Amino acid sequence: MAGMSETMNLDKSRQSLEEEASAITDELTASIDGKEPIGISTPLVDKEGYPRAEIDVYRARYLRKRLNEIKFDHDLIMKKMEGHILEKEPKQKDGEMEARKKPKPKPKFDPNSGKWVVQNWDGTVAGVENGHLKSFDKIGGKEDEEINHTSEVINRLGGKSANLVHADLPPFAKIENVMMGSPAEEAGFKMDDLIVKFGTIDFSNNRQLRALGEIVTNTSSDGEGIIVNIARVIDDAERTLTLKLKPKEWSGRGLVGCTFSIHQK
Secondary structure, eight states: OOOHHHHHHHHHHHHHHHHHHHHHHHHHHSSSSTTOOSSSSOOOOOTSSSSSTTHHHHHHHHHHHEEEEHHHHHHHHHHHHHHHTTHHHHHHHHHHHHHSSSSSOEEETTTTEEEEEEOOTTTTTSTTGGGSSSBBGTTTTTHHHHHHHHHHHHHHHTSTTOOOOOOTTTTOOEEEEEOTTHHHHTOOOOOEEEEEEEEEBBBOOOOTTTTHHHHHHHHHHHHHOOOEEEEETTEEEEEEEEEOOOOOOOOOSSOOEEEEOOOOO
16 A cells, blocks of 8 residues: 555656646746747847846746756656556566576477467467467366367457456456546546456466556557456445456556556455
8 A cells, every 4th residue: 555655646746747847838938028938948148148138037047947857856756656567577577587598398289279389488378379378288188178268259259358257267466546537547447446357368377467568558559449357346345347448648658547566365
């Protein structure tokens, strides 16, 4: 909760700085009584080297100084907010590097696809459709058959698990913060929602939440939405809801406008 509260405070500070910067910019670029604006970077002296008579030079210097301070503070806040989202990333990257360095097992024949496949660094299957849903170690087993059946259903839906609500799957991520006016808010996301399924991503293949970033980037480029199944407490009872997220560029940072954390069971 402390991390979530700090993120919200940082976002409020960001908004406050942006509002102040907007007001300063308006004053620096405004033309009063037909006079030339102060300007953001326009020289404060005339052609002869004297202070410009039509402006308050001291006021101009203060506003420009303050604007530079705001830009510095804004960059610092954005880095801190990004750090909250990726605070566990160093450990995740270390684990990924170790996994990539391990010797890979020999290729296996996948009876479902009729192809020889190899193992990805995270234990999933490379070289077949929906291989990110499959475990290389369990190829040919009962669980693999169930996953293959799910993949067939997904394919019939056009590559999206749009109407598959997996109530028996455990949540794997938590929404820590939702920014106002963001695609996440438009989709109906709320703070403390638990994500059960995010497109084709669930607890078994989210790769420490890295898969969320990948699917968001891919979806924003093709204009499609992402079907998200969430668990939310309503009237003291946990309910499963299905929302549609459309990642896109907006006035804030990123394509979604919310922060995720790994859900601790």
